[in-house]
Structures are given as C-alpha cells and as structure tokens.
Amino acid sequence: MIKTDALIIGAGPTGLFTAHQLKIIGLDCQIVDNLDKIGGQCIELYPDKPIYDIPAIPECTGEELTQNLIKQLEPFKIKFHLNERVDEVKKDKNNWEVKTSNGTKFSTPNVIIAGGVGSFEPRKFSLKECEQFENKSIFYSIKDKKIFEGKTVTIFGGGDSALDWAVELSKTSKVNLIHRRDEFRGAKATVDKIHDLAKSGKINLFTKYQISGVKGSGNLESVEITHENKEIKTFKTDYILGFFGLIMQLGPIANWGLNLNKKTIEVDTEKFETNQKGIYAVGDICTYPGKLKLILSGFHEGALAARACFKLARPNEKYRFEFTTSSKTIKDRLGVKSD
Amino acid sequence: MTKITYIEHNGKEHTIDVQNGLTVMEGAVQNDIPGIDADCGGGMACATCHVYVKDDWYNKLNEKSEGEDDMIDQAYEPKKNSRLSCQIIVSDKTEGLIVYLPEKQV
Secondary structure: OEEOOEEEEOOOHHHHHHHHHHHHOOOOEEEEEOOOOOOOHHHHOOOOOEEOOEOOEOOEEHHHHHHHHHHHHHHHOOEEEEOOOEEEEEEEOOEEEEEEOOOOEEEEOEEEEOOOOOEEEEOOOOOHHHHHHEOOOEEOOOOOHHHHOOOEEEEEOOOHHHHHHHHHHOOOOEEEEEEOOOOOOOOHHHHHHHHHHHHOOOEEEEEOEEEEEEEOOOOOOEEEEEEOOOOEEEEEOOEEEEOOOEEEEOHHHHHOOOOEEOOEEEOOOOOOEOOOOOEEEOHHHEEOOOOOOOHHHHHHHHHHHHHHHHHHHOOOOOOOOOOOOOOHHHHHHHOOOOO | OEEEEEEOOOOOEEEEEEOOOOEHHHHHHHOOOOOOOOOOOOOOOOOOOEEEEOHHHHOOOOOOOOOHHHHHOOOOOOOOOEEEHHHOEOOHHHOOEEEEOOOOOO
C-alpha cells in the first residue's frame, strides 16, 4: 500500500501542472495513467498540432508543451505509474483506497481526477458475438505472440499496428489481413512490404471488407466478412485481432459515486471538489457553470484543487500562500538558490 | 443561415439553421443535438463526430481532407458514406444537407 498526500489520475497537461502545484506547497503526490506515456491527449491525439492559446507561449505543439511540463516537474522526481488504469476508489475512514488494473494500491486523503475525456481504450468490434471470444481468441492488443505460432490469424485494420503485426506474424502464422478500404494508413515501407507479402502468398489480403460474423462453440472456428458490394466470404481462423485505434471512455470513473453530467464530473469552483469529499476533478473532465475546455483552465483548476488538498493532508497545519519569486521554502523545494 | 437536418439513429429528426462557415459538427454541438460527441473539438484527431451523409449528398460535399479517412477507419461502424462532421463546412451549397447519426460514437 503506497501512502501519498494526493493521487493524480491522468498524466496530461492538467495532471502534470497539478502535481507541480502540490509539490510547490509541500505535498507529495504520485500520478497514474492508463497510457504508456506521459502527455495525455496532447501526445495521443495531436502531438504535432500547434496550440496557440497557452499564456505566454505564442505557439507550441502538444509534444513541446508536454516536454516543458515534464521539465518543470524535474526538481520534484514525481513517481509515475503508466500503463495502469485506476479501477477502484473506496472510502476507508479518512482516506481513499485506490486500486489500479495492475493491482497497485494507494491510500490517500486526496484523489484528483485529471482524466481528460476518460481513459484511452482500444476500439472493439461492434459485433455482439465477438464478446464471448474476447481475450481467448479475439484480441485488441498482443501480449504473447507465441500463441499464434502455426495458427491462422485474421487481422482487421489499416494502420501501423495492424500492418506491423501482419508482417511480424506472417513469419510463423497463416495471416489474413482485412481492411475496409484499399488505402492503408501505415508507414509507406510497411505498406509496400504488405503488398509484397500478399503477392508472394504469405498474407491473404482482403480490402473493402468488414467483419460481419464469427462462429464457434467454445473455441473460435470461423469468421465471416462482407464486401462493400455485399459479397460474403467465410473462412476458418484460430484467432482474430482488431486494431482500430483508441477511443476515450469514462470507464470505471462512472462507478465511484460521483455526480456526472454526460461524460463530465460536476465540481464546485472553489476547490474543484466533487460531491465526494477529497475527490477533485480538474481539466476537461470537470464541469461547472462557465467551464471552458482549455488547457489554461485546467492549470487554474489544478492550482486550486492542490490548495484544497493541503487541508486534508495536513489537518493540523495552516496553509500559507507564498510566491515562487520570494519564498525561501519554495525555492528550497525547487532546489534553486535563494537570493 | 443554412438548413441542416440531423437524423438520430432512432429516427428523430432535427432541422436547424446553422451559420455559414461553421462545421456540421459545430452546428450539432451548439444546438445540443444528441449523438455527436466531438471529443477532440474539431481537430480531426478522434472519430466521435462521425456521421453518414445521405447518399445523393456525398459527392456534392467538399472532398475529404487528407487524414480524414484514416480517422474514419477508427470510427464506430464506418460505411461508404461516412464523414467526420467537423470537416464539412456549412455554406449556401449545403442548404438542405441531411446527415444520419450512427448508433453511437464510441
């Protein structure tokens, strides 16, 4: 059980700056994120797109913004738990007990949800029948490629993940690659490779087809695909892989007893606290009258939530407002010299 | 102002006047039409403003921009007449446009 003054869910810009604000006022914190890297939407959705409305930064990309925020956090050596999704938040006396998908447990008086538009999850097949085979014969990510050796694997998708795995698995498996249109969106070299492998018969390529059925009793036996012009094909397969990118879902947050408004969490504008004492929501995921989904609003919300955390983390101390320009205590925390 | 009709998956129709220059996505969001999420705010970085354009309209619209099809690959149940509504600009040419909303966006 990890004890911390505050746990931040989400390593996007708002989560990162909230961590900065907590450390500045002398609280410790750790950050959990479902993605495998720091940066949230800025990195996952638009790393190369310029942003023009960060105060005092006329123009920067999502990646540059993330790099600068990480740099700003360097003095504090924050512990990140990436590739972990927070699944449970339960009350335990004065603290919240938090459990992640990897089984990491935290005990903390303060949970700050900086979850953007929810957690990124792989998009799944919309066919209902696929659910019964999920994680047995139908996968949306690969943990152990050995299970596919010598088997027939049917891959759906047209991006880098689908193409890379088609190339890789074609070495030891029989691979069918199916995409809904003729053009692939992967790297050109990989796309060329796919066409070569298709020509030499190493990969069976079907374009303008989409999945329309799966069959099997217990184990998956066959898959049915339908062409744009309604023509249907059925073939035997041991495994199906779907690579359709990531979608954002509120996920387990919906089960924590918080007041929700569509896909956002209702908060007050003093502490950015939810209806649960000690649980805050900041950034795109929170809502209140006048809410703007801007990065700069997330920074403000995080700064205020951090101050609110102080009360619960240090009930016997009084919070004193200080400026980074003049406070010796803050400069010590930052590891910079005081005048 | 240009009339755009949004038809929900359950058949419910919304015909609204949308200001020229806005996108079909913005017209929906500003008028609280359910069924368009637009998580990324119009950056063509997600696929949650996905619509099906009524067939005879599909070829009359501005061409898909580079990358739009790549995002549509990641939409829920894409079809031949799929578009991202954040990439369709409302103008006099789109007067009477009809779009169908998918069963869901995510």
